[in-house]
Amino acid sequence: MQPRQWQQQLIQLLRRRLERNQTSDQDVLVFAGPGAGKTLGALLAFKAMQQQGRLQRFVVFCHRTSILSQWQSAAQRLGLQLEEWPCSDQADGLLITYQGAGRQLEQLREDLRQWGLAGSLAIADEAHHLGLNPDEPDNTAWGGTFLELTQHCRLRLGLTGTPFRADNLAFCAARRIRLRQGNELIEQIVPDLAVEPRELIAAGDVRPLEFRFQDGWVEHSREGMPDRDVSPLSAETRESWRARNLRRAIELGDDSGIGQQLLLRAQRKLKQVRMQHPNAAGLVIARDIDHAQAITTLLEEDGHRVDLVHSQESGAAERLNNFQKGSAQWLVSIDMCAEGFDAPRLRVIAYLTTVVTKSRFLQGITRAVRMTPELAAQEPTPRHPSFVYAPADPLLMGYARTWSLAEPYVIQPKQEQLVDVPSGGSWRGPSLPLEAVDDGASQLIRVRSPQLPGFLRQA
Template sequence: MPEQPATPPRRLFNASERVALYLAADGQCTNCRATLAPGWHADHVAPYSHGGATDVINGQALCPTCNLQKGNNVANSAREWQTHARDLFLSQPKKNFTVAATPGAGKTWFSLALAKLLKEEGTIERIIVVVPTDALRSQWADAAEETGLSLMPVTGPDDYDKAGYDGCVVTYAQAARGVGSNLLRRITRRPTIALLDEIHHAGEKRAWGDGLTDALEHAVHRICLTGTPWRKDATSPIPFVNYDNDGKVVVDFAYEYGTAVSDGVCRRIEFHAYDGEARWADCGKISSSSLGNNLAEADVSAALDTVLQPNQPWMPALLAQADRALDELRQEIPDAGGLVVAHEMYHARAYAEILKHVTGQEPTVVLSDDPEAKTKIDTFRGSSTKWLVAVRMVSEGVDIKRLAVGVYATKIRTPLFFRQVVGRFVRTRKDEEFNARLYIPAVPALMDHAREIEEELRHQLAIEFERERKAREDAGYSQGAFDFDRQPLSATEATFDRAILNGDEVTPEEIGRAEIWCRANDIPMTFATRVARGHRSMQQDGIEVISPEAVPVVAIPRHRRERMLRGEVDTLVGKAAYKMGIPKKDFNYQLRKEGFPPRAKATIEELERIQAFLLKRLGEL
C-alpha cells in the first residue's frame, strides 16, 4: 500500500495538545504565572506565520492578556499569494488582469500595493478604485492611507480629480453613468490604473457595464478583483473579463479558500445546521414539513417563511443557541461579535428585540433605508458590542474581523449570496486561533452550499498533500415571489441537526459527548466540534477515548509523531527554500552538508533537531 501523504501544517492546537500544554504549565500562564481561567490561550512560541510548528514542543499556555500583547511582527508584510500575484502581473503586464481571492485573503492590500509600486515606477500617475457600495468608499480610502496612498472618496464632482490626492474611490453607479463617467473618461487620459472591487457587480445592470467600459477605456491597467466566482449572464455582460467555453470567468490568478485556510490566512468555519417542523396554509391547504425534507421550491420557501417568523419558537431558540456559543468564545476573545443576516427589515427589528431580551444588551441594527447605516457599521467594528443584525448590508466587502458567530436567517439560497455571507466570518486577526461558526436552516440547498465550500477545502488540502509527496520524491443569489395566499401557521423550536466541518458531518450525540469531555478538561466549548471529530478518528483507529472522569493523559503513538514531524519539516524546508529563492532540492542538499540524514531515514530525535535548525534558520532569513 502506498504511503499516505503527510498532513500539511495545522494552525490550531487540537484538544489533546491543549490538555498537554495546560498540564505542562501547571495550570498557570507561562509568562506571568497567573492561574489559567477558562478561555486561556494555546500559543505558538515561534509564531506560526514564521514557520512555527503547531506542536506541543512549540506551544505554551498563556492567559489572554499576555497572548494578546505578544505580536508576530509580520502584520504588515505581504502574504505569499500577494507576492506571487504581483510577480505574475509584472512578468506579463496586461491591460486587464483578473484576480480571484477568497474573502479575507487581502485583495485590497494586494491591489493598492501594486498600484503604489506602478506609481513609484512612473508607469501610472492616477489611481481609480471602483467599489459596489457607498460604505466601501471610505473603507478603501482608509486602507490606501495605510499603504502610503491618498485616495478621495467621491461624494461630488470636485472629488474626482482633487489636488493633493493620488486618485479617488467611486461606486459602480457613479462610474458608469452621468457626470461621473464623463469625468473619469477625461481623467484617465493621464496614465491611470483602475482597481475594480467585486467586478461581478458591473453586470447587475446592462447600462453599468456599458458606462464602465466608456469611463475606463483609456486606463493603462484594469485590475479586476473578486472573491466570489460567477458565470456569464448573457443579459448583463461584465466588461474587462474573459470567459471559458462553459461560461465561467477566466482569472489570471486565483487564491482559493482551501489554500487560504491551509496557509493560516483565513480561519475555518463550522456550519451548524438546525432542523424544525413548519406548518403553513397555502390557498387554504394546510401543509407541514421539517426543513430537512426534499421539498418543491415553493414549499421550501413556505417552510422558511414559517420558521423565520419572529413570533414562532424556531428563531428565538436558534438565537439563544448562537448567543451561548458567542458567550463561550468571548471568554477567550473578549470582543468577538455575532451577525444575524435577516430577510426582511421587520424581521431584523424583531430579532434585535429577541437578542436584547436574551443578552440584556441592545444589538446594533443596520437597515438599507437607514441613513446612519455606515456609521453604525463603523461603530460596531470598533466596539465590543455582541450582536449586529442586518438585512444584506453586511453581505459583501465590509471588513469586521471580530465577527465569529453568524445566524443565516434569510430565504435567499443562491450560492453567490451564501458565499458572501460566509466571507464575513473567515477574516483573521493575529494571535487568534478559533473556528468561526455559522448557524443555518437545515434545508438541502443550504446544506449543499456548505458541503461545497468544505469540499473545496478538502480539494485544496489534497493538492497540498500531493505537492508535498512529489517534493519528497524529488528530494530523494434568486428568491421566490411572495405568495399573498400563503400564511405561516406554526413552527417548532430549532433543533440541532448536524455540524459540517472539514467535510465531516458531526451528529448531536457526538457533540454532546465532546461537550462533556471539554467541560471535564477545562477546554472551551467552542472546541467541541473538533473534539468530536478527534474522538471519532481515535475510535476508528482503535484508540480508547479518555472518559470525562479520568485524568487526561496525552500519549501520541510514535509512528504518528514521526509522520507528523516529517510533514512539519517538509513544510519548513519549502518555506526556507522559498525565502532563499532556491529550489527545494537544493536546500535539501544544504541540509545534507549540515550533517542531517535524509528525512525518510531520520529518527524522531533527528527530525526534532532538523525542525529546530529550520526554525532558527527561518528566524534569520
C-alpha cells in the first residue's frame, strides 16, 4: 500500500522523534481534515516503526464504540493484529474507548503494566475530546485517564479533524506554545503536522463542498397585539434574536417556511446528484427526537426511503452500518453522525439543528466529503462536489467561509466577567413567540470557499 504524501511525512516525523529520544518529544499532534486517512496513516506509521525495530506495540483510544470496528478493519488491511481489550499477548495493538478506560481504570492499568508500554505508541483518536482543566479535573476525566495510562508510552500520537474545543480548554497529546497577543500572554495549540481540507480537495482525496443557505424573515409578535417586529435571518446581529430566529427557522410548517423550503431544495438536489451517483444519499441533522421524527414523516410522504437513527435507540450503531451499505435515500439523525462516521455515499447535508458550535457544524457537514477508490476511478480531479443546505444563520455562514482552512486554536486567558444588574429586576430580552414570514423565504444565499474558486463554479 502506497502512503499518501502526508502519511509519509508522519512516518518521517515519528522516526525523528524516536531518534532524538527526548522526554519533551513524547506528544505528537496531527490535524488532518475528514477523509484524509488519519486511521490508516497512524497505522502505517506504526507498522513502519515496528519493522525498523523502533516500536513494538500500540494502544488506540477512541471516543465511541462504533469506531472500533473501523480501526480493526484498517489494521487487518496492513496485517496488524488489533484486538479489543482485554487482548492476547500476541496482539500488536490494543483497542479501547475513553469511557471504557475510565470505568475499568485499575484493571486496565495492571494489564498495561504486564503488557509493557516502554516501546509502545499510544494513539488518541479525535484527541480534542481529551480536555485538560487543572481547576476542574473531574470535568475532564477522559483527559486525566489518558495521561495516567499512557505516561510510560514511548510516544503519544493525537489525531484530530477539528483541533479546537468550544470550552477554551487545552487537550492531551498536543504541544502548546506561549505567544504574546497585545499585552497578554496566550497559549496556542500547535499541530506537529497539519493537512488542510483545501489540500485534500486539490489532491482529489476528498470532495469540495458547496453551500446553500436558506434566507428569510422571522416575525416576532405577541398574539392579539399590534406590535410586530420583523427580523432578517441572515442579517440579525442581536444574539438573543439570532438564536430565536434559528429556532423558528428549522421548524416544519407550510411549504413557504424556511425549514420546509430548505428541505425541499435539498431533496431536489439529491435527485440531481443521483443521476450521476445512483446510490447517493442525504443526511438531515435534526434538533431532537420529535423533530427528527417529523422530518422522517415528511420525507417518507414525499416517497423517500428513510433511516432514522438516534443514540437513545437500541441498535443505533447497527442501523448506521446498514445505512452505509444500504439503499435508503435519506438518513435522519441528531447526534450519531459526526466524528468517525464514514459513509461515502452521502452527498447532500441538510443542517436543521440549533447547535451552532463550530466543531459540531464542521463535523456534520464533512460527512459528505469522503471518497472511495471506486468513486475516485470514475470522477475527475477535483471531484464532484457535495452540497450543504442550512438556514442562513450568520454564525453558520461564517464557519462555511473558512471550513477548508486550518485555523490556530488559541486558548484565551481567563477573565472575570462583571455583570451590572439594574435595581428593580433584570432584563431578559423579548419573551415573544416567533412566527415565520413568507417574505424572502425563497431567497437562497450561496457561499463558496474563497480558497477554491475555479472548479466550484459549475452548475
